[in-house]
Amino acid sequence: MSTNSRQVELRYDPSVIDAKWQQRWEKDALHKVSDATDKPKWYEMTMYPYPSGDLHIGHWYAMAPADCHARFKRMQGYNVLHPIGFDAFGLPAENAAISRGIHPHEWTMSNIENMRRQLRSLGAIYDWDREVICCLPEYYKWNQWLFLKLFNQGLAYRAQAPVVWCPSCQTVLANEQVVNGACERCDTQITRKDLEQWFLKITDYCEQLLDFSGLLEWPDRILTMQRNWIGRSEGVEISFDIEACHASFQEIRAFTTRIDTIFGVTFLVLAPEHPLVSELTIPDRRDEVSKYVNKARQASEVDRLAADKDKTGVFLGSYAVNRVNGEKIPIYTADYVLTTYGTGAVMGVPAHDSRDFDFAKKFGLPIKTVIAPIDWDGSEPTAAYIADGFMTNSLAYDGMTNAEGIQALASDIEAQGWGHRTTSYRIRDWLISRQRYWGTPIPMIYCDKCGIVPVPEEDLPVLLPPDADFTPSGESPLAANSNFVNVDCPNCLSPAHRETDTMDTFFDSSWYMLRYTSPNSADAPFDPTAVHNWMSVDQYTGGAEHAVMHLLYSRFFIKALKDTGVVQFDEPFLRLFNQGVILGEDHEKMSKSRGNVVNPDDVVGDLGADAVRCFLMFIGPWDQGGPWSDVGINGIARWLNRVWVLCERDGSVLDGTGSDDEKCKETVKLLHQTIRKCYVELDKFKFNTAIAALMEFSNHLSKIWSESSINSQIWQDCVKTFLLMLAPIAPHISEELWEKNGYGYSIHENPFPEWDDELASENTVTLVVQVNGKVRDRIDVPVDIDQDTAEQLALNSTKVRAYTEGNTVNKAIYIPGRLVNIVVS
RNA sequence: GCCGAAGUGGCGGAAUGGUAGACGCGCUGGUCUCAAAAACCAGUAGGGGCAACCCUGUGUCGGUUCGAGUCCGACCUUCGGUACCA
The missing domain is CATH 3.10.20.590 (Ubiquitin-like (UB roll))
Known part of the structure; x- marks a missing residue:
């Protein structure tokens, strides 16, 4: 106590009260969630934590306010499901196994054990009978089952593709897991590899995923991020004539959103990986081209990005014909064109695209203005002109606005058979294979005779073998385990081998909200009635870092499951709220190296769970996060202490002290104003202002007491109502004071107080x-x-x-x- | 570069276009105490004035309005997202 700045002399012992009520609630199963009630349901869910071993104050920041809101909904009369579980598969477990020789299962389960204890200490209304742990076969069996459903639906496929590789994790990554050209987990610069991998066809759902109409309240910025990630663009796929080159194709197809600039094309660029590069290279340029292509292929993503400023490329020596005007244009290859987007070929319009402009400048290619700004003087531009203007140098289209030109040209090109309108998306299919041990085995078998054979449903789960060598080798550790690998083909019974890759852990979290509704379901991933009754999740809360990963995958997953007939709704989460980030006292991100990490166990030990809950809710709007403050939490502890003193008083001594009618009226008015304020603010996750209102009211009660100016009846009403408002925020102390005031057990079974607008006016x-x-x-x-x-x-x-x-x-x-x-x- | 959010006392932050700074922290003074801590009371945006009061003030510069922290335009800064997506 003396070694830190948290110093408040409390009149009560929070550790005794916390323990007393946590045990009582658990003994009485107060938070057991019933599936059968008359009450309307409210499914409020917080993103489940990774069992890293210790509950960080950041976890508290995610969970304590969420619990308060769920409790508030409970007091509004809803049957509330507010579950908890563990995102228990993933690399850290395996890394612990490598560095410390503990089996991932053992490491994970002992971490979970500790985190359960810590989670219990926050006094949340979790129904632990519904806990979901996705590294257990009872859960991951259904990952496999759902994977087979998707496979049968044609939504899971295996393909050779250039994939992102993390040399440190020794596994492939999904595109979403790449942050600034580095692995989001370990920050290692990524490389590319050509590998056969499993993908889920999220690209089949682009349009559905762009339709946000089924979502009730999601932050706009998350929708914007999803929209940008999907990256829909409308344009025209147009062909260029290469008949004269006598290659195996007669044309090169390029995607453009600016078909209005077609008369300004002065070159074509193919991605280095484009299949025609080699064929279109004339003999005396072959050396240079193959050197360039090889370099581009081997270059890591970062190197290619680093080449940001300076455009590189090589002329192939061949020419294509722009059909709209018959012009002959040179064909280049350059690494600024991506093989994975559009057709892997780009028409170069230097006058109206800044990348093409840079390229043309570098290689001395002509720049031809075809969209004129209104005040154009006919001179060559010094930068690409991207904005709108009038068509020029475009034959019959001259004089049109470029918007008109887009429509006219698209139609005419379609009529000529030179191309067609189309839509491109930036998003790629979801790569789910991982070359690691601690994940769900992908339930597939390779048979020389039958090809790829799904594991029959009755053989699920495909269990992770307990014995494996975790040392990363670039191949899944399962591949070295012959007992696991060797299997008879379910079709023809001849010797075959199992898929040894495991699933991305985002697969687990894509459907865990379904499992919470019926976590013990043994012969199905979930009970359809329970899912029907509970889903969709009414309110989801968690960090914004999952905007284009978990949240997008889960939306896709549910839509895909709907198409397989497994569920009947199409959005998993109706409302979403993103809490902010809790920072260290120094206003910096908490990290061990900065030494600004707050251990919740210590603070809870000093001041009690309620003080920590209240402080986290009080520092500011929940979505903004904010800095932890050891001195700041003293203020909250002092307030709770004052509340304690206030609510412990014997109100009957006020009788006969001569109450003041005006003061009584004023107090009742303030009480009703406080209920209204508190209700409205809690509903909107504005915990800070709800608590401020309660503070104002308790300050008023203190003053009133010292004046002895109200009667005991009103005093008791005020205390009782105040405790009910405090209940979702500080569940332990309010329960204790409720009992001390003789109101029985439990305060948490009571409705939230109602206000009277008349009395509040x-x-x-x-x-x-x-x-x-x-x-x-x-x-x-x-x-x-x-x-x-x-x-x-x-x-x-x-x-x-x-x-x-x-x-x-x-x-x-x-x-x-x-x-x-x-x-x- | 592009997209998004945010800039308010010493600090965290309040404020349907209508009293800027609620509530809390910190600080200052006081009560209690031998003393301290705790607790309680009072004060606390800056500047001026004995005072009543007055002036200035929500990143910067403009605009709309009877009235702008709030709306509009330009810019600066910070933080997120994204990164040659044709």
């Missing part, structure tokens, strides 16, 4: 009097004062007269209940 208001918008006076008037009277009162104010004397009063503006503004000149 003011009968006088302070009217602000302004002169030319500056506040000059304040007058107390009845709320129902009429405009004329208000204006007269304002004009009669001596303070106002000082400003109106000798000036002309032009007009007065009256805002009922607010102000009178007198305009003088």
Whole structure:
């Protein structure tokens, strides 16, 4: 206690109270969630944590306010499901196995054990009977089952593809897991590899995923990020004639969103991986081209990105014909064209695309303006002109706006058979194979005779063998385990071998909300009735870092499962709220190396779970995060202490002390205003202002007590109602005080207090009097004062007269209940 | 570069276009104490004035309005997202 700055002398022992009620609630199964009630359901879910071993204060920040909101919903009369589980597969477990020789299963389960204890200490309404742990066969069996459903639906496929490889994790990554050309987990620069991998066809769902109409309340920025990630663009796929080259194709197809610039094409660029590069290279350029292509292929993503400023490329020596004007244009290969987007070929329009402009400058290619800005003087541009303008140098299209040109050219090109309108997407299919041990085995068998054979449903789960060599080799550790690999083909019974890759852990989290509804379901991933009754999740909360991974995958997953008939709805999460990030006292991101990490166990030990809960909710709006403060939490602890003292008092001593009618009325009014404020703010996740309102009310009660100016009846009402409002926020102390006041057990089974607008209303208001918008006076008037009277009162104010004397009063503006503004000149 | 969010006291932050700074922290003074801590009371945006009061003030510069922290335009800064996507 003396070694840190948290020092408040509490009049109660939070550790005793926390333990007392946590045990009681658990013994009485107070938080057991029933599937069968008359109440309307409310499914409020927090993203489940990775069992890293220790509950970080960041976990508390994610979970304590979420629990408060779920409790609030419970008090509103809902049957609330607010479950918890563990995202228990993943690399850290395997890395612990490598560095410390502990089996991933053992490591994970002992971490879970510790985190359960820590999670219990926050006093949340988790129903532990519904806990989901996805590294257990009871869970991952259904990953496999669902994978087979997707496979049968044609949504899971195996393909050779250039994939992103993390040399440190020794596994492939999904595109979504690449951050600035580095692995999102270990920050190692990624490379590319050509590998056979399993993919899920998320690209079949682009349009559905762009349809956000089934979502009730999601932050706009998450929708924007998803929209950008999917990256839909409409354009035209147009062909260029290469008949004269006598290659195996007669044309090169390029995708463009700017078909209006087709007359400005002065070159074509193929991605180095484009199949025609080699064929279109003339003999005396072969050396240079193959050197360039090989270099581009081997270059890591980062190197290619680093080449950002300076364009590179090589002329193949061949020419294509632009069909719209018959012009002969040179064909290049350059690494700024990506093989994975569009057709892997780009028409170079230097006048109207900045990348093409850079390329043309570097290689001395002509720049031909075809979209003229309104004040164009005919000179060659010094930068690409991207904006709108009028078509020029474009034959019959001259004079059109480029918007008209796009439509006209697209139609004419379609009519000529030179191309067609089409839509491109940036998003690629979801790569789910991982060359690691601690994940769900992909339930597939390779048979020399039958090819790829799914593991029969009745043979599930394909169990992870307990014995494996975890040392990363670039191949799944399972591949070295002959007992696992060797299997008879389910079809023809001849010797075959198993798929040895495991699934991306985002597969687990794509459907865990379904499992929570019926976590013990043994012969199906979930009970359809339970899913029907509970889904969709009404409120989901968690960090924004999952915007284009977990949240997009899960939306896709549910839509795909709907198409397989497994579920009947198409959005998993109706409302989403992203909490912010809790920072260290130094306002920096918490990290061990900075030494600014707060251990929740310590603070809970000092001041109790309620103080930590309240502080985290009080520091500011939940979505903004904010810095931890050891001194700041003292303020909250002191407040809870004052609340304790206040609510422990014997209200009956107030009788016979001569209560004041005005004070009684004022107190009742404030009580009802506080209920209203608290209710409205908690509903909107504005915990900070809800707590501020409760503080104002408790301050008022303190003052009232010292004046002995209200009667015991009103005092008791105030205390009782106050405790009910405090209950979702500080569940332990409110329960203890509830009991001490003789209200029985449990406070948490009571409805949230209701307010009476009549009682909350003011009968006088302070009217602000302004002169030319500056506040000059304040007058107390009845709320129902009429405009004329208000204006007269304002004009009669001596303070106002000082400003109106000798000036002309032009007009007065009256805002009922607010102000009178007198305009003088 | 592009997209998005945010800039308010010493600090965290409040404020349907209508009293800027609620609530809390910190600080200052006081009560209690031998003393300290805790607790309680009072004060606390800056500047001026004995005072009543006055002036200035929500990143910068403009605009709309009787009135702007809030709306509009330009810019600066910070933080997220994204990164040659044709």
